[in-house]
Amino acid sequence: MNALLKQLTEVNGVSGDEKAVRLLLRDLIKDHVDDYWADAVGNLIALKKGTGESDLRVMVDAHMDEIGLVVKSDGSDGTLEFDKLGGIDNRTLSGKVVHIGKDKIPGVIGLKPVHQSSIRERSAVPSDLRIDIGANKKEEINGKVKISDHVAFVSSYTELGPTAIGKAFDDRAGCAAIVELLRGERYPFDLYAAFTVQEETGMAGALVASYRVKPDVAVVLECTPAYDLPNEKDVSANTKLGAGPCIYVMDNRTMHDPRLVKHVMESAEKHHIPFQIRQPGGGGTNAGKIQQAHIAVPVVTVGLPGRHAHTPNGMISLDDYKNYVKLADAALRELTRDTITRNS
Ligand SMILES: [Zn+2]
Numbered sequence: 547m548n549a550l551l552k553q554l555t556e557v558n559g560v561s562g563d564e565k566a567v568r569l570l571l572r573d574l575i576k577d578h579v580d581d582y583w584a585d586a587v588g589n590l591i592a593l594k595k596g597t598g599e600s601d602l603r604v605m606v607d608a609h610m611d612e613i614g615l616v617v618k619s620d621g622s623d624g625t626l627e628f629d630k631l632g633g634i635d636n637r638t639l640s641g642k643v644v645h646i647g648k649d650k651i652p653g654v655i656g657l658k659p660v661h662q663s664s665i666r667e668r669s670a671v672p673s674d675l676r677i678d679i680g681a682n683k684k685e686e687i688n689g690k691v692k693i694s695d696h697v698a699f700v701s702s703y704t705e706l707g708p709t710a711i712g713k714a715f716d717d718r719a720g721c722a723a724i725v726e727l728l729r730g731e732r733y734p735f736d737l738y739a740a741f742t743v744q745e746e747t748g749m750a751g752a753l754v755a756s757y758r759v760k761p762d763v764a765v766v767l768e769c770t771p772a773y774d775l776p777n778e779k780d781v782s783a784n785t786k787l788g789a790g791p792c793i794y795v796m797d798n799r800t801m802h803d804p805r806l807v808k809h810v811m812e813s814a815e816k817h818h819i820p821f822q823i824r825q826p827g828g829g830g831t832n833a834g835k836i837q838q839a840h841i842a843v844p845v846v847t848v849g850l851p852g853r854h855a856h857t858p859n860g861m862i863s864l865d866d867y868k869n870y871v872k873l874a875d876a877a878l879r880e881l882t883r884d885t886i887t888r889n890s
Contacts, residue, residue, distance in 0.1 A: 547705055548705070548710065548722075548864065548867070550574070550722040550725060550726070551703060551710060551712070551715075551718070551719065551722050551867070552703040552712075553570060553574075554567070554570065554571075554714075554718035554719075554721055554722050554725075555701075555703050555712040555713055555714045555715060555718045555719075556701075556702060556703055556712070556713075557570050557718075558612075558614075558645060558650075558696075558698035559610050559611055559612055559698075559714070560611065560612055560613070560614030560615070560616075560631055560696040560697065560698050561611040561612070561613070561614065561631045561632055561743070561744050561745070561746040561747040562611070562616075562631065562696065562743070562744060562747065563696040564588055564610040564611050564743045564744075565588070567610040567611075567718070567721070567741075568584060568588060568590045568610060568741065571590055571610065571721060571725065571741050572584075572590060574725050575592055575725055575728050575729075575739070578594070578728045578729045579592040579593060579594045579728055579739070580593050580594060580595045581593040585754060585755070585758060586754070587743055587744070587750055587751055587754050588743040588751070589740060589741060589742045589743055589751045589754060589755045590610070590740075590741040591738060591739065591740050591741070591755060591758065591759065592728065592738070592739040592741075593736060593737070593738055593739075594728055594732065594733070594736070594737045594739070595732065595736055596732055596733050596734050596735040596736045596737065597732050597733070597734055598734075599734035599735075600733075600734040600735040600882060600883065601735070601883070602734075602735040602736075602762045602763060602881065602882070602883055603735065603736055603738065603759065603760065603761045603762050603763075604733070604735050604736070604737050604738065604761055604762065604763050604764070604765070604878065604881065605737075605738045605739075605740055605755070605756070605759045605761035605763070605764040605765075605836070605843075606724055606727065606737065606738070606739055606740070606764070606765045606766075606767060606874070606878070607720075607740045607742055607752055607755065607764060607765070607766045607767065607832050607836065608717050608720030608721045608723065608724050608740075608741060608742070608766070608767045608768070609717045609720070609721075609741075609742045609743070609744075609745030609746070609751065609752070609768075609832060610717075610718075610721060610741045610742065610743060610751075611632075611717075611743055611744055611745055611746050611747070611751075612632075612698070612713065612714035612716065612717075612718070612746070613630075613631060613632030613633065613634055613716075613746050613856050614631050614632070614696060614697055614698045614699065615628040615629065615630055615631060615634075615644065615677070615696075615697035616628060616629050616631055616694060616695070616696055616697060617646065617647075617677070617691055617692065617693055617694065617695045617697060618693060618694075619693065620684065620687070620688075620692075620693055621679075621681065621684050621687035621688075621691070622684050623683075623684070624678075624681045624682050624683050624684065624686065624687065625656065625676035625677060625678050625679075625681075626646075626653070626676060626677040626678075626679065626687070626691065627676060628675075628676075628677055628697060631696070631746060631747055632746030632747060632856065633746070633856050634856055634857075635671075635856070635857075636671050636672050636673065636675060637671055637672070638856075638857040638858070639655045639672070639675055640655055640656070640657040640672060640675060641654065641655065641657070642654070642655045642699055642700075642858050643699070643700040644677060644697045644698060644699055644700060645697070645698050645700055646677065646679065646690075646691045646695050646696075646697050647691055647692070647695035647696065647697075648695075649690075651679055651690050651691055652679070652700070653677040653678055653679040653680075653697075654677070654678050655675055655676070655677055655678075656675070656676055656677075656678040657672050657674070657675055658674070677697065679691065698713075699713050699858035700713075700858075701713035701858050701859050705864065708788070708863055708864055708865060709787070709861050709862065709863055709864065710861070710862055710864055710867075711859055711860070711861050712859065712860065713858050713859060713860065714860075715769045715850070715852045715860045715862050716768070716769035716852060716855060716856070716860065717745065717767070717768055717769050719767075719769045719850045719852070719862060719867060719870070720766075720767035720768055720769060720850070721741055722867075723767050723850075723867075723870055723871045723874055724739050724741065724767060726871045726875075727739070727871070727874060727875055727878070730875060733878055733879060734879070734882075735881070737878070738759045738761060740752070740755035740756075740759065742754075742755050742832060745831075745832055749832050749834065749835040751832075752766075752832035752835045752836050752839075753835040753836075753839055755836075756835065756836045756839030756840055756843060757839050757840055760840050760841075761836075761840075761843055762843075762844075762883075762886065763806065763843070763844050763845075763881060763885070763886055764833070764836045764837075764843050764844070764845040764846075765806075765845070765846055765847075765848065765874065765877065765878065766831050766832050766833045766836065766845060766846070766847040766848070767847075767848055767849075767850075767870070767874055768831045768832075768847055768848070768849045768850070769849060769850045769851075769852040769855070769860070769862070770785050770792050770794075770824055770829075770849030770850065770851055770852065770855075771784070771785070771829065771851075771852065771853075771855035771856075772784065772785045772786055772787050772851035772852055772853045772855075773853075774786040774787055774851075774853070775853070784824075784825045785822055785824050785825070785849065785851040786822065786851060787851050787853055787861070787862070787863045787866065788863045788865065788866060789820065789822045789851070789866075790814075790819065790820030790821040790822055790866060790869050790873075791819075791821055791822075791848050791849060791850055791851075791866060791869055791870035791873050791874075792821065792822045792823065792824040792848070792849040792850075792851055793807060793810050793811060793814075793821055793822075793823055793824065793846070793847075793848055793849075794807075794824050794831065794833070794846065794847040794848075794849060795807055795823060795824070795826055796826045796827070797824075797826070797827065797828060797829045797830050797831065797834075797847075798827065798828055798829055798830045799829075799830030799831070799833070799834030800830065800831070800833045800834045800837055800845070800847070802833060802845060802846045802847060803837075803844035803845055803846055803886070805844065805885060805886055806844055806845065806846035806885065806886070807846055809846075809877060809880070809881065809885050810846055810848060810873065810877045813873065813876040813877040813880055814873050814876070814877075816876070816880075817872065817873075817876045819869050819872050819873045819876065820869055821869070821873060822851075824849060831847045831849075832847075833845045833846070833847045844886045848870065848873060848874055848877070849870075850862060850866055850867055850870045851863070851866055
């Protein structure tokens with residue numbers, strides 16, 4: 547059982563409410579870094595000093611937040627209206643168990659039963675979902691939950707042979723990978739680890755972290771949708787489970803730095819680490835903000851393929867995860883000023 551992945555995916559940290567993740571990460575890294583602090587927006591930034599061989603400032607980013615919900619009504623009919631934090635498809639929500647607020651009040655997302663629904667209702671995307679906490683009237687809800695409470699999905703980490711199921715691999719897998727990097731040997735340069743907030747709701751954390759760290763180079767570690775189940779037509783931006791970590795070239799927000807893309811591919815080849823190129827198009831990562839921060843930052847994203855992205859239960863390959871950490875480590879260790887120097 548991968549204890550880091552279990553701990554990091556079972557803690558709740560819906561966008562804007564990442565404190566529990568930050569405190570857990572702080573405890574996981576504090577004995578392995580030279581300095582760490584939380585900034586004004588709630589990012590956790592850590593410095594692992596280098597050996598002094600290189601004067602590069604390198605930032606590695608993973609976001610702490612996960613998709614979830616927020617309460618937006620006071621429960622006048624005994625149930626709670628909600629809004630979504632991050633990209634969530636309503637079709638994935640009915641019947642899911644959630645925890646509300648810091649006291650983790652349990653609830654279930656309810657929908658009209660199939661028995662009472664018309665064919666038309668059953669084929670439509672549900673728009674009348676509510677969180678049911680078992681209260682018959684508003685008075686029973688009072689005091690238990692309030693408008694603006696964050697709502698997290700409940701899911702336990704399970705390993706099934708070569709794969710693992712759980713919530714929030716996006717992007718706690720990236721956070722776990724950075725913890726592993728920080729626990730390793732020093733790099734030739736100062737490495738700043740940015741565990742960032744609010745990626746799912748606009749990437750505010752990564753922007754703030756980039757201005758604070760002012761890196762020469764940044765590497766984003768993400769969990770990337772893998773839509774590789776049998777389908778008739780393969781046209782989506784895509785990766786495959788079990789084919790190794792993926793390297794981004796371009797997505798909807800970023801042209802990743804071609805020198806860094808080449809560098810990461812060469813590191814993979816040199817160390818015989820399997821990898822795939824993420825299909826261009828679709829989506830976006832913190833790279834979009836980091837690239838445009840400060841005086842502009844060369845950036846590349848390395849992703850761990852994850853099935854059933856942005857639902858309460860995703861799936862990853864444990865071999866992909868091992869190779870993801872290996873590739874991030876190898877690419878960082880071989881990074882030099884020459885990698886990002888332009889000759890013309
Ligand atoms: Zn993500």
